[in-house]
Amino acid sequence: MKLGVIPGDGIGVEVTAEALRVLDAVLPGVEKVEYDLGAARYRRTGEILPDSVLHEIRGHDAILLGAIGDPSVPPGVLERDLLLRLRFELDHYVNLRPAKLYPGVRTPLSGDQEIDFVVYREGTEGPYTGNGGVLRRGTPHEVATEVSVNTAFGVERVVRAAFARAQSRERKRVTLVHKTNVLKHAGGLWQRTVDAVAAEFPDVTVDYHHVDAVMIHLVTHPERYDVIVTDNLFGDIVTDLAGAICGGIGLAASANVNPERLTPSMFEPVHGSAPDIAGQDKADPTAAVLSVALMLEHLGEQQAAQRIEAAVRADLASRDPERPGGTREIGERLARAVS
């Protein structure tokens, strides 16, 4: 197994070190190539993602990424030209983000809810494509557009993946999350696609919720969700809230998947580079560690993946919520538990 590692910026570097510590403990001998990509390289050389590096990365079995983004670089530069470029060039159309409340974990909710759902966030389209522009910049008459791109091909493939996943789950429920009451063109395509694909999955129950109402339901009745399918931007927002209700963004893992395996899939925590806590050993590496579990599952190493999940589950159940431990301490605990 050959793994490309992009620690990136801020806490991305810290949590990736712990994720690799756990990987080495559970599956020794994985070949890793680390890539110096992110703010430091950009400041030093002006480079963001050279084509030669992208070409090399394509040759790996998977990519493990920490986080991208730094206050020293204007917003969007690294996020677009590094992180999103990787997702787009590698055609990671399923951005898979599980939301699970583990036993013993403190949630801002009342705490007795069962939360166990997965978000299928479309990863290559929506308002993320850069389709837009600015007219009359800097004048009182400036016009800025950011067009949401939704193709029948792109919507259908992620919807189909979400239904297939629901079919294999106990509750077999897919909820389309959108804003069809306002975004009638894109929403219409999503709804028609869900209706058409649903006909092929008669034992899957189908639901629709407007995204604003989902912000309510996630806080009041998160147990109603099983598989959520949604576009790139709504999925981004829904999954930060999902992370918060499951005990914090430091626990939320994700996978950017190309299901046909034409390219390496990329595994990363949902959170960002967290400049507010970077360099202080405060970041929880659990999301990065669980992202390694998602990666191992994807690569067919089910046993190793299950060992990581079990170690995290046990660690979370026995943590003192006031003093969970620092980044390194948590990483060392989890590495010990899986070895």
Ligand SMILES: NC(=O)c1ccc[n+]([C@@H]2O[C@H](COP(=O)([O-])OP(=O)(O)OC[C@H]3O[C@@H](n4cnc5c(N)ncnc54)[C@H](O)[C@@H]3O)[C@@H](O)[C@H]2O)c1
């Ligand atoms: N996938 C990515 O690489 C990714 C994801 C989100 C944001 N970003 C980028 O990261 C930078 C910071 O963005 P932001 O502040 O909006 O989001 P963020 O996720 O970095 O941080 C949001 C809040 O969550 C906390 N937090 C995040 N990860 C944590 C962890 N592991 N343990 C404990 N607390 C944690 C932070 O301290 C902060 O208070 C920006 O440049 C943004 O574009 C990158």
Ligand SMILES: CC(C)[C@H](C(=O)O)[C@@H](O)C(=O)O
């Ligand atoms: C940094 C940004 C481009 C990214 C996104 O919006 O997808 C992040 O918020 C995420 O959730 O991975």
Ligand SMILES: [Mg+2]
């Ligand atoms: Mg996000």
